[in-house]
Amino acid sequence: MELNHGLDDRKLKILHAVIKNYLETGEPVGSRTISKYTDLNLSSATIRNEMADLEDLGYIIQPHTSAGRIPSDKGYRLYVDMLMAEKEQEVIEMREQMLEKADKMDKILKQAAKVLAVNTNYATMVSAPTMNRNKLKFIQLSQVDEHQIIAVIVMEGNIIKNKIVTVEETLNNEIMLKLNMLLNTSLPGMSIEEINLGMIAALKEQAGEQSEIIGDVLHAIGSTIQPEDLEIYTSGATNVFKYPELSDNHSAQEIINAFEEKQMLQEIVTQTLSKEDNHGIQVYIGNETPVQSMKDCSVVTATYELGEGMQGTIGIIGPKRMDYEHVMKTLKTLMTELDEIFHKQE
Amino acid sequence: MELNHGLDDRKLKILHAVIKNYLETGEPVGSRTISKYTDLNLSSATIRNEMADLEDLGYIIQPHTSAGRIPSDKGYRLYVDMLMAEKEQEVIEMREQMLEKADKMDKILKQAAKVLAVNTNYATMVSAPTMNRNKLKFIQLSQVDEHQIIAVIVMEGNIIKNKIVTVEETLNNEIMLKLNMLLNTSLPGMSIEEINLGMIAALKEQAGEQSEIIGDVLHAIGSTIQPEDLEIYTSGATNVFKYPELSDNHSAQEIINAFEEKQMLQEIVTQTLSKEDNHGIQVYIGNETPVQSMKDCSVVTATYELGEGMQGTIGIIGPKRMDYEHVMKTLKTLMTELDEIFHKQE
DNA sequence: ATTAGCACTCGAAGGAAAAGAGTGCTAATA
DNA sequence: TATTAGCACTCTTTTCCTTCGAGTGCTAAT
Numbered sequence: 001m002e003l004n005h006g007l008d009d010r011k012l013k014i015l016h017a018v019i020k021n022y023l024e025t026g027e028p029v030g031s032r033t034i035s036k037y038t039d040l041n042l043s044s045a046t047i048r049n050e051m052a053d054l055e056d057l058g059y060i061i062q063p064h065t066s067a068g069r070i071p072s073d074k075g076y077r078l079y080v081d082m083l084m085a086e087k088e089q090e091v092i093e094m095r096e097q098m099l100e101k102a103d104k105m106d107k108i109l110k111q112a113a114k115v116l117a118v119n120t121n122y123a124t125m126v127s128a129p130t131m132n133r134n135k136l137k138f139i140q141l142s143q144v145d146e147h148q149i150i151a152v153i154v155m156e157g158n159i160i161k162n163k164i165v166t167v168e169e170t171l172n173n174e175i176m177l178k179l180n181m182l183l184n185t186s187l188p189g190m191s192i193e194e195i196n197l198g199m200i201a202a203l204k205e206q207a208g209e210q211s212e213i214i215g216d217v218l219h220a221i222g223s224t225i226q227p228e229d230l231e232i233y234t235s236g237a238t239n240v241f242k243y244p245e246l247s248d249n250h251s252a253q254e255i256i257n258a259f260e261e262k263q264m265l266q267e268i269v270t271q272t273l274s275k276e277d278n279h280g281i282q283v284y285i286g287n288e289t290p291v292q293s294m295k296d297c298s299v300v301t302a303t304y305e306l307g308e309g310m311q312g313t314i315g316i317i318g319p320k321r322m323d324y325e326h327v328m329k330t331l332k333t334l335m336t337e338l339d340e341i342f343h344k345q346e
Numbered sequence: 347m348e349l350n351h352g353l354d355d356r357k358l359k360i361l362h363a364v365i366k367n368y369l370e371t372g373e374p375v376g377s378r379t380i381s382k383y384t385d386l387n388l389s390s391a392t393i394r395n396e397m398a399d400l401e402d403l404g405y406i407i408q409p410h411t412s413a414g415r416i417p418s419d420k421g422y423r424l425y426v427d428m429l430m431a432e433k434e435q436e437v438i439e440m441r442e443q444m445l446e447k448a449d450k451m452d453k454i455l456k457q458a459a460k461v462l463a464v465n466t467n468y469a470t471m472v473s474a475p476t477m478n479r480n481k482l483k484f485i486q487l488s489q490v491d492e493h494q495i496i497a498v499i500v501m502e503g504n505i506i507k508n509k510i511v512t513v514e515e516t517l518n519n520e521i522m523l524k525l526n527m528l529l530n531t532s533l534p535g536m537s538i539e540e541i542n543l544g545m546i547a548a549l550k551e552q553a554g555e556q557s558e559i560i561g562d563v564l565h566a567i568g569s570t571i572q573p574e575d576l577e578i579y580t581s582g583a584t585n586v587f588k589y590p591e592l593s594d595n596h597s598a599q600e601i602i603n604a605f606e607e608k609q610m611l612q613e614i615v616t617q618t619l620s621k622e623d624n625h626g627i628q629v630y631i632g633n634e635t636p637v638q639s640m641k642d643c644s645v646v647t648a649t650y651e652l653g654e655g656m657q658g659t660i661g662i663i664g665p666k667r668m669d670y671e672h673v674m675k676t677l678k679t680l681m682t683e684l685d686e687i688f689h690k691q692e
Numbered sequence: 693a694t695t696a697g698c699a700c701t702c703g704a705a706g707g708a709a710a711a712g713a714g715t716g717c718t719a720a721t722a
Numbered sequence: 723t724a725t726t727a728g729c730a731c732t733c734t735t736t737t738c739c740t741t742c743g744a745g746t747g748c749t750a751a752t
Contacts, residue, residue: 030745043695048746066702066745142486144500152498152508154490162498162506238603241596250587256602257584376714389726394715412714412733 005078007057013038014050015059019071019079023321026244028068073286073320076298080283080324108341110233112314112334117236119330122318123259127269128231129304129312135191139183141217146170151217163220167213175210182206183217192222230269232262243319246296254293255317264291269313272301280304280335281328286320298322302331304338314338351424353403359384360396361405365417365425369667372590374414419632419666422644426629426670454687456579458660458680463582465676468664469605473615474577475650475658481537485529487563492516497563509566513559521556528552529563538568576615578608589665592642600639601663610637615659618647626650626681627674632666644668648677650684660684 007015017038021029031047051069054060059075062068071079109126116124138154144164149171153161171179186203187195200218204211237259241247246255258264271290272282280303284290289299294317301315314334316327353361363384367375377393397415400406405424406415417425455472462470484500490510495517499507517525532549533541546564550557583605587593592601604610613636618628626649630636635645640663647661660680662673 028745032745044745045695045697045747046693049694052747062746064702066700066743068745138488138490138496140486140488140496140498142484142498144484150484150486150498150500150506152486152488152496154496160496160508160510162508164506234606237606238599241599253584253587260580260583260605374714378714390714391716391726391728392724395725398716408715410733412712412731414714 011050015054018060018069022070023323028063028070030068076285083324113233113235116334120327121239122316123237123239125232125234125265125315127313135189136187139187141180143176151220153221165216165220230266232265234259246319251296258293267291268315272313300327302335304335357396361400364406364415368416369669374409374416376414422631429670459579459581462680466673467585468662469583469585471578471580471611471661473659481535482533487526489522497566499567511562511566576612578611580605592665597642604639613637614661618659646673648681650681
């Protein structure tokens with residue numbers, strides 16, 4: 001990443017100070033504050049001049065004539081990029097918090113969101129891993145009663161899906177055995193995309209009389225595993241109330257709504273997964289976000305891996321004056337943690 | 347239900363008018379308004395006298411000396427009880443809305459919450475049916491790989507649960523077959539409560555060498571089906587912003603938080619299911635609610651049945667000045683709808 | 693190049709005044 | 723006797739004005 005701004009060291013330091021201070025207070029910051037806050041030993045007047053320059057360059061903004069300055073999106077962006085360039089590593093007590101409830105995957109992810117929300121004081125989301133490229137591991141058909149069979153589908157990573165299929169005729173044990181054999185000899189090891197029409201036709205052919213059932217089952221597999229199933233767990237949505245600039249207007253409403261409906265959060269997940277750089281961490285500031293209702297926020301996302309192309313997204317949504325440093329550290333830690341938990345589980 | 351208030355017809359009419367008007371406007375209502383609003387043809391002065399009486403009797407309240415009156419909890423209670431006494435029936439287009447997405451149970455319930463929220467403009471919740479008294483229908487153990495077997499548990503009503511159990515030794519086909527036989531000869535038809543320690547001991551006895559696995563599986567069944575799993579779907583939490591008396595203070599925060607964490611909503615479900623009257627509809631006004639953070643709200647709940655003792659809860663949370671009439675109608679309709687959908691499915 | 697000093701701007705906070713809504717009480721009325 | 727008109731009173735809400743303070747930009751001095 002190139003940090004190609006035309007700023008000299010002093011301007012950079014002042015900008016840094018403005019942003020950092022604003023992150024803490026949430027109030028516009030004035031020249032006198034900076035004069036004391038930094039170790040530059042400059043008078044407020046000098047700072048004022050520099051700040052006027054920074055404003056011309058578009059890094060900071062004056063909400064009104066006689067207020068201090070707040071960072072612009074461009075300013076935040078520079079700040080974040082600088083952070084990105086640094087390397088950090090730090091493991092905190094999140095580990096224990098996480099492992100406490102590590103049970104089934106949905107529990108883990110729910111817990112992850114919660115831990116993250118508590119640790120950062122922002123709203124958080126965690127998406128269940130998408131499994132487009134994931135492979136089938138095992139299929140089992142069982143007779144539940146006369147007209148219903150249950151299909152249990154296990155994917156790599158032990159993701160389990162069920163589907164009840166209704167059948168016309170009652171099937172005897174032999175046939176069930178045959179169907180199970182058929183499915184389990186050909187399908188395991190295949191990914192969803194590989195199961196195409198030709199494949200399905202071939203299987204149906206082999207199934208003979210039961211071709212219809214095989215069709216139904218395969219159809220069920222397809223529809224069950226479609227990405228429409230993309231689960232998203234959220235926590236700490238009410239944290240937005242902690243930041244006046246978000247809770248004032250009705251933007252809080254929009255954000256919380258997005259969190260409840262989850263529809264829009266999928267946008268973020270999609271977008272995040274489509275790019276891949278920055279050690280998997282991405283930051284959307286203000287209007288950069290894929291979701292319009294969050295234009296007054298910043299969104300920080302990270303990708304976690306589950307092997308075999310399965311990946312999910314962790315996201316933090318907060319005010320633009322987000323504590324990027326802390327958030328990115330925490331996110332990185334959690335990411336690593338999830339990677340580990342899931343890989344150990346297998 | 348006894349409507350044992352000591353109110354004459356005129357007082358009742360005035361109280362009714364006050365409440366109804368307040369429900370619409372959200373503002374305290376004065377004597378002049380009532381004078382015009384009702385068909386009593388009384389002057390504001392007379393109304394004033396009556397209202398003073400009603401206040402003495404505790405049915406209405408004056409927020410401050412020179413304001414109109416608003417209903418007290420006791421007033422609402424009377425109003426609601428009167429509504430309860432009426433019979434209503436009405437099927438609206440909810441039916442189509444519901445069936446549109448009727449697929450798997452969680453989808454149905456999610457959709458139900460949404461439809462309800464849109465139809466009423468309040469926050470809504472729907473709990474998945476609890477299955478304490480529900481019976482096992484079918485169990486299937488399958489080998490997934492060397493050290494893992496998957497237990498698929500199907501309950502009456504086709505509720506499916508999965509659990510991966512890790513085993514020490516690899517099990518051969520014969521043993522798997524034997525275990526499946528064992529489980530499926532004794533367990534189906536039993537309810538969770540019936541599977542007690544003696545039962546477990548007997549099964550372990552029969553399992554011989556594999557007693558440990560049986561133990562694990564049974565334990566898994568127990569823990570998988572425990573009410574901690576009680577899923578709750580919510581929608582329209584942000585509707586609270588539509589009612590100033592809820593959105594002003596930080597009570598909106600508390601309510602929305604309760605909706606996100608869902609923990610507290612369980613209280614409501616529990617409480618609702620423990621009682622059974624009023625055609626399954628219950629109303630908690632203000633402090634009557636089981637959840638403290640909703641003391642400024644009213645909560646209306648209904649119970650839907652799924653046969654075999656399985657039942658779930660639908661709830662609406664809104665301001666005390668809720669449109670009880672509409673809500674109860676809608677709730678009753680949806681309740682019926684859910685009953686039907688689920689029974690047809692089986 | 694830096695800084696001190698100062699006039700200026702503009703929002704926030706405070707407070708008085710006016711407006712408005714509604715009451716309770718009394719006296720008049722049907 | 724029940725109802726109503728009238729009026730003084732109370733209390734909130736709104737509006738407008740003032741003051742205060744934080745911060746600026748500019749100029750002149752260092």
